[in-house]
Amino acid sequence: MIALTRRELLRKSLLSGAGLFVAFHVPRKAGAVPQPSGKQLPDPNAFVRVAPDETVTVLLAHSEMGQGIWTGLAMLIAEELDCDWSKIRVEHAPAAPVYAHPAFGMQMTGGSTTTWSEFDRYRTAGAMARAMLLRAAAARWKTDAKRLRTENGFVLRGNDRLSYGQLAVAAQAQTPPKSVKLKDRKNWKIIGKPTRRLDTPEKITGKAQFGMDVRFPELRTALVARSPVFGGKVRSFDASKATSIKGVEQVVQVPSGVAVVATNFWSAKLGRDALVIDWDPGPGASVDSGKLLESYRAQAQTKGTVAAQQGDAEEALPHSSKRVVAEYDVPYLAHATMEPLNCAVRLADGHCEIWTGTQFQTMDQMSAARIAGVPQENVSIHTQFLGGGFGRRATPASDFVSEAVHVAKAAGVPVKTVWTREDDIRGGYYRPMFLHRIEVGLDDKGRPFAWKHTIVGQSILAGTPFEQFMVKNGVDSASVEGVVDSPYLESVPARLVTLHSPRLEVPVLWWRSVGNTHTAFAMESMIDELAWAARRDPLDYRSALLADKPRHLRALKTAAEKAGWGKAPPKGRARGLAVHESFGSIIAQAAEVSVDEHKEIHVHKVTCAVDCGTAINPLGVEAQVQGAVAFGLSAVLQSELTLKDGRVEQSNFHDYEVLRLPDMPEVAVHIIESDAKMGGIGEPATAPISAAVANAVYALTKQRLRSLPLRLA
Secondary structure (H helix, E strand, O other): OOOOOHHHHHHHHHHOOOOEEEEOOOOOOOOOOOOOOOOOOOOOOOEEEEOOOOOEEEEEOOOOOOOOHHHHHHHHHHHHHOOOHHHEEEEEOOOOHHHOOOOOOOOOOOOOOHHHHHHHHHHHHHHHHHHHHHHHHHHHHOOOHHHOEEEOOEEEEOOEEEEHHHHHHHHHOOOOOOOOOOOOHHHOOOOOOOOOOOOHHHHHHOOOOEHHHOOOOOOEEEEEEEOOOOOOEEEEEEOHHHHOOOOEEEEEEEOOEEEEEEOOHHHHHHHHHHOEEEEEOHHHHHOOHHHHHHHHHHHHOOOOEEEEEEOOHHHHHHHOOEEEEEEEEEOEEOOOOOOOOEEEEEEEOOEEEEEEOOOOHHHHHHHHHHHHOOOHHHEEEEEOEOOOOOOOOOOOOOHHHHHHHHHHHHHOOOEEEEOOHHHHHHOOOEEOOEEEEEEEEEOOOOOEEEEEEEEEEOOOOOOOOOHHHHEEOOEEHHHHOOOOOOOOOOOOOEEEEEEEOOOOOOOEOOOOOOOHHHHHHHHHHHHHHHHHHOOOOHHHHHHHHOOOOHHHHHHHHHHHHHHOOOOOOOOOEEEEEEEEEEOOEEEEEEEEEEEOOOOOEEEEEEEEEEEOOOOOOHHHHHHHHHHHHHHHHHHHHOOOEOEEOOEEOOOOOOOOOOOOHHHOOEEEEEEOOOOOOOOOOOOHHHOOHHHHHHHHHHHHHOOOOOEOOOOOO
């Protein structure tokens, strides 16, 4: 790991023109795991620079990929620093252990963890900087720092005032305080106030630099021809036609395939098209998603590895007053980020320099060092803005970064390896296909008293460094989250949840809302089915089951009330409900839908109630919920990835469809004031939208749709 000392950090800050540069460290708690918590978390590191020109620069230990932390984390520092918000600037931090995620012990962005994990630490950084500025002012005025106060970027003493810029250099010489007192919630001026995003102007004007924007004179562009079947290998290739194309300079073989290196993208594209490659497809050529689903159905009839058990569900089921059995399935899904994958690499003088949008700086750094044959401290990563991540830029194997380093090493020149949209959709690392089989026995009051639930789908953790602490007794926690911890199951006296995790050649990965993307669909659809089976209103039925879950109940009732539940919807429309907890936040949604003469489903309005604990930036929360609904609706209505003979059948947005602007519903977001522990917000609203829409379709048509994307017969 890189040994980045405070002295080195200070030196770097001075080279960049800063006056005051604050780093801080809280010892790591051994064996920490991610827990949404308002308490101080272990091993945080954050930095803030106050410069003589009055600017305050916040360095992000995490990556901005549209989720709003460019603004949210800056708000935390600005609150405690008492600086002028208009002077705030933000930069991505370099890749270094000092920026390790406090729960995961590595520099990364994901799991909707950034804000809650940095809440205390970033505020502490601001408070430390403020204390050092106060001491510098006290020294200049020869007074006690306790007699001074701060406001909007100034230290004040009566009518006297010194700006932070005037004090920046002197403050640098101050010893950081060993402890600071953070503001009471009642004194917050910035946190909790709707705040416009700081990165919006840069993105509107084109100033923002994404990985695809990286340019320098000697940089070449490469495209890689990869096996059309996952796990396939190159037997041989003929590059003669490729090298005859103007602009093509080299054709080199790398572990993932054959790379065409050229002076520009189009030449590399034409060169790759001209390659003649003989592939050994390997065992992956037998994968067929249709046949795979049938095999999943067969596995679901058998008992898998026990994930949760209470009582004897199998013995209790035959004694039920009514029995409901259903299967729910979801397909493979691509991440389909707006910016396809790309990574620029320069190898020179024993160093490896990387420019990319990544969620996994530490993993990428380790992989690059191994491939380049250099010490890890000699690998520099310049994190760019991410044109979407959704988990795809966080692969444990660092696939697209590793490949780019291989290409640069083989070519012997700086190279930016670019993936086309087709490469990205056919390139693997998908949300896995899953199937749920659920059998529920109801008592004479219509309440579930026996629940047997079997889940079948690939593990996203198997074979990764995360397996050792996230797969327990053969159970991938990401496959069963949202089921084993469902509030509906807590009061069911006889329950059994089992899991089958088949191993296949198809690479799978976390996808926005991870396991909740399929478990929320299954759980909330089944609860709706039970409500209808019990002849109860879906809101009343859920309310009774959640009677001892006040946060869930409040969110559910808020969404229902705001949506007009109980009042007749517009003619030809119906409403459906869903509520789900994930990443420490609770999201309830009411979807209003219609069906046209072509049996196409249209979602007109989604009303959301959000309990995420403290909302740092309510405007950012609203935007994330709206975006998550749009992302989720793509999977609900359109997106599906299928394989035949081991080959992905979709290639671009014409056949792997995502939600278009005319289909975007009105999304009303209601944030519930809560004193609960802070949760995440980037992913949770994606999870329940599938069930909310499916439940609304049933209310309208009495057709129960149990497969995504939803299609009426």
